[in-house]
Structure formats: C-alpha cells, structure tokens
Amino acid sequence: MYYNPFHYPVYPPIPAYYTYTVNPSYPRSYPPVDTKIFVKSVKSFRLLMEQGSILLDRLSDPGFDYKIMSAAQQGKHSEVDAMIKSIGLKVPVITKFTPSGINFILTTQADQTHPMSCCTLSVAMKWGL
Structure with missing residues (x-):
C-alpha cells in the first residue's frame, strides 16, 4: 500500500452502502367518485368557449381591432x-x-347553488413586439 497525503481515515469506517427502511405502504381509501360538479364545469366551459368564439369573431373585424388597439x-x-x-x-x-x-379573462358567473365560479378561459394575444 502506498502513502496518500489526502486520505483521511474515518472511524468508524462508513459502509459502501447505507441501509434504510421503507415505510410500508398502506392501501389508501378514497371517497366515491361524484361527477356532478365536473359535468357542470364542462357545460359551463362550453359556454365560455362559445363566448370566446364570439369575442374572437368581433376582434377580427378590421375597424373594431383598430379602435381597440388605439384606445389601449x-x-x-x-x-x-x-x-x-x-x-x-x-x-x-x-x-x-x-x-x-392583450389578455381577456372570461369567467363563469356564480349562482345560488355555486357561490364561486367554476371555470375561467384566458385568451392571450400578441399585438406588438
């Protein structure tokens, strides 16, 4: 064996591998699936998509787009x-x-059964450098 000036022995010697224990995984219990809220969200989002399409149609009008860009x-x-x-x-x-x-954020309206809106559609468009 040769002499290495940079080798500092460690006591007690560290093993080449570390042993560790894994916590056993227990089966998780999930609540039953209820799709009512999700189905309402999908329907609400369809409305947002339709309204977004109307918005884009209007923004594609050459006179309207000039006025809105000028005002902005x-x-x-x-x-x-x-x-x-x-x-x-x-x-x-x-x-x-x-x-x-320009960014447009379209949101669903809250109603009596759902006090918070469920969905948001964000439309981000570039008009300059």
Missing part, C-alpha cells in the same frame, strides 16, 4: 372595457393589455 395604446382602460361590453357577451370579461399584447 392611449391607456384608455374604460374605453377598451366599454368596447368589449358592446359585444354583448353573456359572461364577465376582464381585459388587461400591455404594449405587446
């Missing part, structure tokens, strides 16, 4: 919101814009 560029939030409301969508829309793009 000038920072006229209330005018942009009024233009979006003039489309006549059945769901609330939150509009956010920057110099490089």
